[in-house]
Amino acid sequence: MQVTNQAIVTGQDPDNNNVTDTSDDNSPIENDPTDTDLPEDSEISIIKTSVFNDENGDGFAQLGETISYSFEVTNSGATTLTNVTVTDPLLDGANGTLTGGPIATLAPGATDTTTFSGSYTTSSPTSMRRAYRTRLRLREHN
Structure with a gap:
């Protein structure tokens, strides 16, 4: 400017x-x-939300069940952002997938809630705790 x-x-x-x-x-x-x-001033924020998918319907998290993630990406700065991507170490592995993107342009004040999504399949008690902690840590920082 x-x-x-x-x-x-x-x-x-x-x-x-x-x-x-x-x-x-x-x-x-x-x-x-x-x-x-x-x-x-360029600035971006992200909120990661999770939903436990109780595939067997018993009300408890068990191995092999999944957690779905959605991402809310907001341009909280004063400039238009281009080629916006999301990376997530939890979803970048054998048990996780992250799909979508990049966002071609994101205007100041704009929020995108549909471009990125993820899924994580629990494979051990440790992976279940890791998926839960990741969700809490991201929510606390926003």
């Missing part, structure tokens, strides 16, 4: 003659406007 500005100053000399000058930006061109480049 750039701001362009030019000012004019007017005064009177001791003989009551008007004296004026137009601002300049110290370039070789006389009386040209001053351009100021402003840094743009």
Whole structure:
């Protein structure tokens, strides 16, 4: 983003003659406007939500059952983001899948809730605890 500005100053000399000058930006061109480049703030946030899929319907998490994940990606900055991707170490392995993306463009203030999704199949008690802790840790940081 750039701001362009030019000012004019007017005064009177001791003989009551008007004296004026137009601002300049110290370039070789006389009386040209001053351009100021402003840094743009880029920021992104993500919320990861999980749903336990009780495939056998007994109300308990057991080996082989799955957890589905959805991702809410928000551009909380002031610039349009491009080529937005999500990575998740839990879903990047033998028991997990992460699908979707990239998001081609995400305007400031926009939220995407449909591009990315994931699934994790529990294979051991340790993997069940790991999937649960990952969900809690991501929620606490948002």
